Every structure is written in structure tokens, then in C-alpha cells.
Amino acid sequence: MARTRYLSHEVIREDRPDGSILLRSAHGLGPVASRTTDWLHDWAERTPDAVFLAERDGEGWRKVTYTEALTQVRAIAAGLLARGLGAETPILIISGNGVDHGLLTLAAQYVGVPTVPVAEQYALIPEANRQLEHVTRLTHPRMVYAVDGDRFGAALNLPWFDGLERVVSVNVPEGTTAFANLATVAGPDVDAANAMVGPDTLAKILMTSGSTSSPKGVLTTHRMMCTNQAQLAVCLPFLKRKPPRIVDWLPWNHVFGGSHNFNMMLANGGALYIDDGKPMPALIGRTIENQRLVTGTLAFNVPVGFAFLRDAMKQDADLRRSYFESLDLLFYAGASLPQDVWADLEAMAREVRGEVPLFTSSWGLTETAPACLIQHEPTNRSGVVGVPVPGVTIKLVPDEDMRCEVRVQGPTVTPGYFEDPAKTAKSFDAEGYFITGDAMKFLDPSDMNKGMVFDGRISEDFKLLTGTWVRAANLRLDVLAHLGGLAADVIVTGADRNEIGVFIIPTASLRAHPDASENEGALIVPSEAAEIARRLKARASEGSATRVTRALILSEPPSVSDGEITAKGNLNFRKLLTRRAQFLDRLYDDDDPAAILI
Template sequence: MKRTSNFKPHNVTREDRADGTILLRSAEPLSPVANTTGEWLHRWADEAPDRTFIAERYGAGWREESYAATLDKVRNLAAALLARGMGPDTPILIMSGNGVDHGLLALAAQYVGIPTVPVAEQYSLIHGAHGRLRHAIELVRPRMAYVVDAAQYAEALALDALEGIEIIASRPGPGATPFDELLKGDNSVDIDAAHAQVGPDSVVKLLMTSGSTSSPKAVMTTHRMMCANQAQLADAMPFLRARPPRIVDWLPWNHVFGGSHNFNMMLANGGTFYIDEGKPVKGVFDRTLENLSLVTGTLCFNVPVGFAMLLSALREDAPLRQRFFEDLDMIFYAGASLPQDIWQGFEQMAMETKGEIPLITSSWGLTETAPAMMLQHEPTENSGVVGVPLNGVTAKLIPDDDMRCEVRVKGPNLMPGYFEAPEKTAEAFDEEGFFITGDAMKFVDLDDLNKGMKFDGRISEDFKLLTGTWVRAAQLRIDMLALLSPLAADLVITGADKNEIGVMIFPNTSELEAEGFALQDDNGAILCPLLLGEIHRRLAAHAATGASSSTRVVRAIVLSEPASMPDGEMTAKGNLNFRKVLTRRADLLNRLYADADPAVTTL
């Protein structure tokens, strides 16, 4: 198969220390880094003033803001914010999802050094999740809050935690300041002088961690972090600088992937961001397809389930398939490994449509690293590889007997710390100043470091069976999701302090309904002999391949209740909080290990 030639080969160096640790670095220097995101905005407003920077759906077409118009509005908004007394110590809480006004407000705040705090819109729109919103408010103490529609967010805006905070709304209601009022600016403010005071170390975002292992913390994100990361990414992917990139993207801006990685990639490289209000969810994905029928990207970002839905849709729509691939430089997945059949489906479709396979890849990083630290920036044939350190990054690898390495990192894109949490900040770094990620990786090929590394789970997710056998839960979860696809939407690996490994399965309800499997008992578990029989068959086939006690899944139960965000079982990013699931569903966990329960299949 012909693969793209528009890529930068890996070039890493390795340093072995006497204590057994390994330092892995790129051998390439880091390109010059912008001081602030405002430099990008000024550059492209000067070089490509009429090019669309950001757009959202408006009627049958798009509301589009050019680079020149964006700069003008950002400066007006920034002046209005300063005139209201806003500054580095008065954060702005952004409660709404992606939108043009959201983007303009965020850039305006960055322009004059006012931190923004984007939170998941679900925290405002779901009554049971208001506790998460309240936690963020109490932690960061905002002076101002933004929503797109005051009526839609009325319940959240009525929280006593927001009392005394100025509310800004694009579609205002009683007591809310119209967004258009801020767009008028304020001539009493010296906006150039204020902008000149902002530098690389100015904090521009307080990004909330997912809270999957502890209470959410606020990551202090600086201009240096975001600007360095975009220089690193462009160094690794030359097509970003070769022509202005374009994306049609839904990934939420309260998360570092959508809001820092993707948003800033367009701004740094003079690209265009079409906001996709669709999502990879049944009934909402149709909006994504409608948006793609209007415009397609040079880059495509998504999570694995989104790519699975997209591949299926492209197979049924030849004109869209042609448009999708004609300018495509990269397919980028995150959140989990892309199933190999989906990977190969895109490869085959690209060859049939274009005669060349774009770069299909992923990377690795965290909210604390703005986010990318490693990237697979040369072609590979297998999913799950996260590549090599980006320019300027040092990865400190602490191997165990199986050459599974705990990963710690340094780099210019690393956070200075957590907001008003000195103890948690101190705990996050080792004695050499490396950030302790808690993640584990393995080399793809010990004899060729340029083959990159493969993510191998969270150290904290590993557990021992009563036999003393270690179970690498994260990798086993990935394997089980592939084995049980498409019946399982997600699952939790169980077995800590038990004799056997089990799985608690969150079903893919649309697939189950299509197959007639959606039958449940009175105790909260799906009970269908056909479904349990199919799960049993697949687990038995896996065990028959010679699975060891550390990978042999013996028990399975299918859950009828979806993961609850209000109860903390699911984060805003859509990831499961495994500990919370096991705690909240302790009765079902006990049933899983009870013999002769008709809702449980056992080998």
C-alpha cells in the first residue's frame, strides 16, 4: 500500500543510567516558540486577514469569522473585560460548550492575561451534575461566567455559588450582560499596553482534570506551555506548515485535546476551525455528517467510536467519501486504541479513493502537558502506538522486569503546578523535577527505538489476584473491548483480591437492540441467554488461545444502567471512573463472584 510521504521520520536518542532508568529524547532541536497566542493571531490577521479562522453553523450555512475580524473582536472584548476590573486574579468561568463566542472570549482573555476556566457543559445542563460545577466554582472563585443561552442554562445560573458573579450571555436573559455589549470595547483602556504585559509565563487557562482518580484539580496552563506544544507538533508534522490546516471538529474545549491541542493547532498554523455540534452518539451523529457534506478537513480528529460510525457512513456515501479523502493529511485518534479493523477499513478506503494512505496516528499526553508529549509521526501499520518524545521533551522511563516502563516527563509544555494546591503540586514531581504521570509504556521494538512506544495502562489500575498474579488491567480492558465488540460499549476489569478475573460490561445498547438482546431482570442486570451465551463463547475462545491466569477472564455480567455522570462513574470526557463504578455497584460486583447467578456467565 502506498503511504503518505509527507511525514518527519523519528530520530530519538537514549541515555541509560546506572540505576536502570532510561532517558529518551528527540535528537532534533525545538523550533522557535511564540511568546503568546496573541502572536499567532496578529500574524495571521496580517498575512491572511480574509481567511476564515473559526466558524459555526448558522441556518443552512456557516457563521464565519476571519482572522482580521477575530483580532478586532478579541481586542474589543479584552478592553471591555479590563474596564470591568478583570485581571490575572479574576478568572472567567465558561459554562457552555464549543462556539464562536466562546472562542472569541477565550482568546480575548488570553490576550490580556485573564485566566478562563472552561468546564463541561454537562455540569450545568444535568441537574445531578451541579455538584461538579459547584466544586469548580468554589475552587477557582471566578469573577465572571459565560453561557451561550441564559434561558437554557437558567437552572445552573440560579446556583447560590454564582451569586455576585457577572453573567455574560450571547442570548441573554434577566440579569445577564449581553455578549454584544462587551464587543463594543472600551476606549478608556490602553489595550496595547495591557497586551504587552502578557508573557510566556502568564496563566491563561485553569483546566480541570477529569477527576477519575481523585477530586478534580485545576491545571495552571500558560502561554509557554501551549505555544511550545504547537511548535513541537509542527516540527513533527511538516504538513501543518506546508498549507493551512482545516478541521471539522466536535471535541469539547473544556478538555485539553479539543480546547488546546486542536484549537491552537488551527490558530498557530493559520488554519480554519469549523465547529461541529454533532457528536458520535446515535441521533446526533447525523449532524456531523451534514456538516461534513458542507466542508471537510485536511485533518480528522476523533475517538474510536466516532471513527467507527464515520467509516460506516462513508461506505454508504460515495460523494462524501471522495470529498473526505481528497485533501486529507491525517487521521488522529485518541481516548483509546483504534480497533484494528477500523484502522484497516480507513486504509483500504483511502487507497480505493485516493490511491494513498494518510498518516493514521495517535499521541500521548495529559492535561498537565498541554497536552502532547509523545507522537507517532511516521507511518505505522498497527494501532495503539504513541510514538516518541517530541522535540524538547525528555521521557524518564523506569522499567520493571518485563521492560514495562513507568513514564515521567519534562519539557517546556509542562505545567508549573496545580492552582492553589502546593501539596498536590509537590507530590506530582519527583526529586529531579520530572512529572510523575502514573502511566506505563513498552517499547514496540527494543532493538529499534524509533519504532516508538506503546501505551500499557495506568500503574494505579494494576492489581493482584489472591494467587499473587499481577493483572495489567488497562491493556486487558483494551483487549476485552476488542474481543466483545460491538456488544460492549465499555467495561471494567475486576478481580482485585479475588481468585479470578471478571468483567462488568456496559452494553452497546443500539447493537443489542438490533440483535434482540435487550432483556433484563428485576435486579439491574441484563439477563438474556443468547447474549450471555455469545459472551461466554467469545471468552472461551480467548481462553483457548492459551491465555494465562493474568489475562484469562472467567466471569462476566452485563449492566442495564449506564454509567452515571452525576454519581461520578463517568467523567466529562466520557471516561469511566473505575473505582467509582466498583464502589457504587458493589452489590453487582458481589453477584459477579457468586456462583449459580443466572445473570453471570462463567467459564
């Protein structure tokens, strides 16, 4: 057992006459802040000199303490009020994580001005600018912020920003406002505006990833974010025992990085060191460098990020020791962590400290602020997302396979989508539960306290012409595991057809293979096609719902500009299949030379 005492799972279950199941936590919810900036006042008084935000500056860090943050937030807030900004005039933020980004966000929340943070690739990739235009025309911002006038200069001059005040931190172009000049003297008007901010005040409009349509604006209130932190504090009691610290890259335009992690530090007097690296080959070196300079008491990452760190720590005992010695939590999200990565990290933790920190995950959506389920007691396997957090009710609607559609009700659920009443209405059932579209199964149907396992998206499932249901999300993960280094990703096909097929997104090494040749958008690699067929044929599951009979390697990578990749970097399966509809016919043509028949 690890050094910290964990909260046990205690779930209340209600079985209803209509077959649905309600789950609630038996644990009570503690005090809930009225607004996010109450935390800033609290910690500026209690630990004024403690670091709140930090970012790389040369060989070291630019650090902002809690008292410095409060002073700057109030001064920036005064500048926003002087410009006439309010609840109807959002601020669009088009660059990634940074100290100034964080201060501007809190200043806006201090006086009731919503912010709209978006993925920076919308601004930096010209082909993706159409997404930026969509967000701008939807949310009607009054101001747009970017950290660097050189890097974001082209985006700042896009025509749909005409008439907006452009604010830039460094390399400030002519005609734009320097971020340092936003601040002014904070007076009674700032106090009065802050007093008007309450639990139902709109804090942020977070854009969904656009995995099935254009990005939607999720209304995110102070109540949602403040309640979620109170829930997490109950489930993770070590957060209150000592101020946490993270070295974190997760983007603030996404709910995981920008609401869950950012607010966890703010609510608990913690320190957020902004990692300017990322879990990709070109940038993971920067992450490792940052981890050498500062290590966290909590570690949040996606599975591929933990895999990169695992590989680095295998070769570096000093990094391994510093990473684990003060760690209370290893938290993965975005997908299930491969069990070999889990096992290696557990072994390293035991080597360094003789025990394993809480190794866990949770489940939630942008629309739920985010955490609804969390595994808050130790487990020995990946993929478990746990039990309800206090204060929310989970409604499960089972099917014949004991797979349950998940719906959520509680104070962390969004009131709806920005300027989209029709979509809002469709997103709630007759009882007011938010319809998530996700599916779950009980880890142990005889013991609900063991928690739940994510079981895919309902919308990704389809039927073969035989009437057989295909659970596409789970099948995709299984196929990826069997293909190993031969596929960067796969798209499962077969809706209204007789057989299951897959489109293969090849790895860079497969594209560069000496035997590779292109055939009208498909890649032919004879020496590897046989290996792909062998691996798919060797899969243990041979039922019609899981048997893959054909594959096609796509030579053209997924396109950001055409919406085939979402802001979170995930594949937009529906968009990709629609845009490449002609390849479906080729995939199911036994005479096509690019088709791999299994």
C-alpha cells in the same frame, strides 16, 4: 509514500545506572511564540481575510476572519479590563464550542485573565451540578459565560453563581449581560495589559476528568501551549506549507480539542469549522452534514467517531471523495483505533487519491499541554504513539516485563494544580519529572526509533491473591473486542481475589432484549449469557493474568451525577466499583442467579 515529506524518527537514548531510560528527540525545536495572541496578530497581518473560526448558522456558516477576530478580541479584552478582571479573577465557561466562546477565550488571554472551560453536561444535567459547584468553589471566578440563556438558564441561576456577572450570547435573560455588550473601545490600557502577558502567564485552568477523584485544576500557561505548537510544527512539517483546515467537534474544555486543535489552527493560520455533531447515533448525522459542506486538510477524532464516518463513507462515494481528496493527516486519540477501521480508511484513501495521508496518533495529558510523544512518520498499524517531541525528556522506569512507567520533563509540563500544593508536590519525582501514571512498551525493543505503544494505566493494575499481576487496561480492551456488540463497556475486577471477573455495561439492544429481566440491579439474559460465556472462554489467552472466569451484567447504566462517568465520557472505574461494592460479592457468588460463570 504520500505526497508530503514526513520527519523521520531520530531518538537519543540514555541508559542510566538506576535502570531508568531517558529518551529525547534529536530534532531541534524551532521558534516559540511568547503568548498565544501573537499568532492572532501575525495572521491578521499576513492573511487578514482568511477564515479563522466558523460555526453553523442556518444552512451555512457564521465565519470570522483573522482581522475580524483580532478587532473583536481587543474590544472584548477592553471590556474585561473595564470590569476589573485580571489574573486573580477567572472566567468560567459552561457551554461548549462556539465562535463567541473562542473569542472570549482569546480576549481573556490577550490581557492575562484565566478562563476555566468545563464540560457542558455539568450545567445541563441537574444531577451533575455538584461538579459545577466544585469547580466554582475551587477557582473563584468573577464571570460565568454560556452561549444560550434558554438552554443554560437553570444552571446560570444556581446559588453558587450569586454575585458573578452572567454573560450570554443568545436568548439573553433579564439581569444578565449580552455578550455583544462586553466589547468596548480598545485603548492604551489593552496594549499595556497585553504587553504584561508573557510565557509564564496563566492562560487556562483545565479541569481533569476526575477519573480517580474530584476534578483538579491544571495550570496551563502560554509557554506550555506555545511550545507544544512549536514542537508539533517540527514533527508535522506540512502544517507550515499551507494553512490547515479542520471540521472538528472535540470539546474545548478538554486539552485535545481546546489546546491541541484550537491552537494548531491559530498558530498556523488555519481555519476551525466547529462541528456541532458528535460521534453518537443521535448526532452523527449532523457531523456528516457538516463534512459535506466543508472538508478538512486534517481530521481529528476518537476511534468511535472514525468508525461512524467509515460506515457512512462506505455508502457514499461523494462523501468519501471529498473527505480524502485534500487530507494530509488522520489523527486518532483517546483509545487505540480498531485495526479494521484503520484498514478500511486506508483503502478508501488509496481509492480516492492513490496514497494514504499520515495516519497517526500521539500521547500526552492535560498536564503536558498535551503532546509528548507523536508518531510522525508513517506506520501500518494502530496503537503506536511514537517518539518524544523536540524539547521534552521522557523518563522510562522499566519493570521486569519491560513495561515502562512514563515520566516527563520539559517546558510543556504544568507548574502544578490550582490551589493544591500537596497534590502538586506528589506529582513530581525527586528530579522534577512529572509522574504520569501511564505505562509504555517499545514497539521493537531492538529499535527505539520504531516508537512506543501505550500499555495502560499503572493505577488500574492489581494483584490477584495468588500474587499474579493483572494489567486491567489492556485486558479490558481485549474483553471488549471479544464481546463485540454484547457490551458497551466492561470493568475488570479481581483485586485481592482469586479470579478475574468483569462487570458488563450492556448495549441498549441487550437491555431491550425480549429475554431480559432485572434482578436487584443485575440484568439476566439467559439466551445471551451463554454467548457471553462462550466468547470469553474462547479467548486465546488462558493464563491466570488474563483468564476471565465470571461476569455480571449491570442493569443500571453508569451515573454522571454520582461520578461514574467523567467529563470526557469515560468510565470512572474506581468510583463505579466503590459505589457498587455489593455487586462484587454477587459476582463472586457461584449461587447468584445473575452471575455468569465461565
